[in-house]
Amino acid sequence: MTLEPSLTYLGDSASINPHAVYEITYEIHGDESGPVIETAELSRQTRLNYTPSSISTASAGTRVSVEITDVALQGE
Template identity: 75%
Template sequence: MVITSAAAVIAAVVTTGLLVTQSTSTGDDDKPATTATPTTPDNGIVTAAEEPTPEPAYGELGTDSFTIGLRTTARHCFGSAGCNVTVEPELTYLGDSGTIDPDATYEITYEIQGDESGPVIETAELTDQTQLGYTPSLISTASAGTEPSVEITDVQER
């Protein structure tokens, strides 16, 4: 009987949030008197709701966020007929790499000058803040003295 009463009290506290106590009345009737009190005191303290952690703010990248140069990896010259030159971009970010979104992919478009048939436009991909993916470019120069140059023309976040 005591276990059943204890289970009933626990169930009442869990479902109502009130602790019900029973005491014997001193009056003429033999009915027990009951009182209800809240199980959690109201101290007037209001707790602030936790705000979610804000997403980190990453900077906008533009053509002025980088410098670019060309690294010559192969050169085959044919006398006065010019040269076939293989070049790769050497990209430098001018800020703190921590300000680049690690989850974003940036397409960096650049234009190579010096090919005898006109400018060559290529695009490199910057991922994971520091990983640069590109395809080496093969250009044909008009003479052995022609030095290719490069300029960034566009930066887009994908």
């Protein structure tokens, strides 16, 4: 299974610095071998750079979930 992040920010978008680059770390649960940790980069408030993740689940009915574990300004 290939996964691609789709993020929604529920706060005030004015609080996102349009000149900053944010590093977003997230953990994918449901892979046969355990959690998969990935990182995406948000720049210009709307540009999300990432690499799609490939995981293997034990069965077609395996529930896959994602949890954001960290958001940091790049370079801090």
